[in-house]
Amino acid sequence: MKMPQKWDKEADVIVIGFGGAGATAAITAHDLGAKVLIIEKMLIGGGNASTSGGHFICPKNVDDFVKYFQGLSTGHEVEREMVRVYAEYMVQNADWFRKLGGPSVEVVRCLVPGHYRESEFPNLPGSKGVPCYTLRVEGKRGRGVELFKILEDNVKSRGIEVLYNTPAKQLVTSPEREVVAVMSERQGRVIAIKARKAVILACGGFENNKEMKANYLGYTWTLVQYAGTPGNTGDGIKMATRIGADLWHMNNVTGPFLSFKSPGYANTMHGLPLSGWGYICVNKYGKRFGREMHDAVAWAPSYIGEPRESMHGKGMEHIFYCDYMHPQRIEYPNIPCYVIFDETTRLKSGGGRKYLIFATPISPPTYYLWSDELTVEIDKGWIVGAETVRKLATKTGLDPAALEETINSYNKYCEEGKDLDYFRPKETLISLKNPPYYAMELLPTILNTQGGPKRNAKCQVLNTDNNPISRLYSAGEMGSIFGFLYNAGGNIAEAFATGRIAGENAVKEKPWQ
Numbered sequence: 001m002k003m004p005q006k007w008d009k010e011a012d013v014i015v016i017g018f019g020g021a022g023a024t025a026a027i028t029a030h031d032l033g034a035k036v037l038i039i040e041k042m043l044i045g046g047g048n049a050s051t052s053g054g055h056f057i058c059p060k061n062v063d064d065f066v067k068y069f070q071g072l073s074t075g076h077e078v079e080r081e082m083v084r085v086y087a088e089y090m091v092q093n094a095d096w097f098r099k100l101g102g103p104s105v106e107v108v109r110c111l112v113p114g115h116y117r118e119s120e121f122p123n124l125p126g127s128k129g130v131p132c133y134t135l136r137v138e139g140k141r142g143r144g145v146e147l148f149k150i151l152e153d154n155v156k157s158r159g160i161e162v163l164y165n166t167p168a169k170q171l172v173t174s175p176e177r178e179v180v181a182v183m184s185e186r187q188g189r190v191i192a193i194k195a196r197k198a199v200i201l202a203c204g205g206f207e208n209n210k211e212m213k214a215n216y217l218g219y220t221w222t223l224v225q226y227a228g229t230p231g232n233t234g235d236g237i238k239m240a241t242r243i244g245a246d247l248w249h250m251n252n253v254t255g256p257f258l259s260f261k262s263p264g265y266a267n268t269m270h271g272l273p274l275s276g277w278g279y280i281c282v283n284k285y286g287k288r289f290g291r292e293m294h295d296a297v298a299w300a301p302s303y304i305g306e307p308r309e310s311m312h313g314k315g316m317e318h319i320f321y322c323d324y325m326h327p328q329r330i331e332y333p334n335i336p337c338y339v340i341f342d343e344t345t346r347l348k349s350g351g352g353r354k355y356l357i358f359a360t361p362i363s364p365p366t367y368y369l370w371s372d373e374l375t376v377e378i379d380k381g382w383i384v385g386a387e388t389v390r391k392l393a394t395k396t397g398l399d400p401a402a403l404e405e406t407i408n409s410y411n412k413y414c415e416e417g418k419d420l421d422y423f424r425p426k427e428t429l430i431s432l433k434n435p436p437y438y439a440m441e442l443l444p445t446i447l448n449t450q451g452g453p454k455r456n457a458k459c460q461v462l463n464t465d466n467n468p469i470s471r472l473y474s475a476g477e478m479g480s481i482f483g484f485l486y487n488a489g490g491n492i493a494e495a496f497a498t499g500r501i502a503g504e505n506a507v508k509e510k511p512w513q
Helices: 020-031 047-051 062-072 080-090 093-101 143-157 210-216 219-223 235-242 343-347 375-380 389-396 400-416 490-507
Strands: 009-016 036-039 107-109 132-135 161-163 168-173 179-186 189-201 257-259 279-282 337-342 354-358 365-369 384-386 437-446 460-462 468-474
Touching (some): 009 490, 020 143, 080 490, 189 490, 468 490
Parallel strands (some): 189 468
């Protein structure tokens, strides 16, 4: 496009996207003396950082992380030196974040039993040197919200300008093919923003773009919902490819779990309101199809009787059993599916469990608070109840005989203490015998996509010849280094690391004109 005749705004560094990576990049560039401007398409900042669990990797040392990451990256190798540079920043994550938060913020090791251990894949080399950290949070808001608030407060205290409701539309290049400006839309008109030194893309993935999911992940993924921000529609990926950026890791996502999509909200709820283990999950034909995990938030396949404990696993394996297409019916029998529980489970569920959700694709997020004993949700029709299993099946459109057989079989496994179908641990086998019985429809859900513009150790965006696109950087999950397996806390850790790397290198650019 032609160079704009006048500029509506100017800054040394323009950061596109006000999430964890964008905030980190902006803070870093500002503290090194640059004038920084953040543009954000939503009405509020936060991105997937605010909808996350607030966990982040902080390796004990560089060598362990490099070895561990090599194991995570099988078939999707990343240059070893690049991983080493990222690791050098990641080992500082906890101390760096503590300094931002001040003495009132407590950053602690995340050691949730059976989930976030030293690392998510303990059999890989270096795994014992890759612990996860989190915030110690008291009160109503989640860790992700609190984590981003610390970043946001630091942006505000530095006087860094943020333009909300200002989606970026196009990157402007000079005759020398340097990225020198951003065209954005604000209050119904297009504005031109000059970047005297550089532009940093930190605008997330494409989990809320149906066409991109179909093209890069496959048709099944168009049926998959998202639990993060609705703002991630692949905008940065499109802008970068228009000027020649190469892409990588486009087939990888972070998940998996099954979640509830409530009417009137844009995204799914990150988890379910059920307490204990008194539930099973069945497909649209009333049959179990995978090993249920804690809080029914994750299903994972079992191999030779050995259940996989990782929540995230391999991206394309995320759909676990949900991606199975029946070859004769030409349908996905496991989408949607249903969590089934009884009165005993209902009476101890709900009770203040809260999830961050968006009412519309651009509105600020809000919390949905589940009612005690799920009474409100039953009245809304979100949860269907019936006095018998067969009546429940009829109400939900399931096969009554099949659902009854499934529950009888499961209850028998509970009595015998052995799940012969999916090897659920004995202590989790809680029978379903106390009517009424309940069902809630679930959909496969991801947290985010990992693919995007390929970048190097300096966080410069690379073109298809593997050369840097001048003055263009990226940070965060848009072009993440995670291309195969993903470890819990990896994206926030990467946002902290790449945000600092991109910010530091962007400031080093010589001013344009």
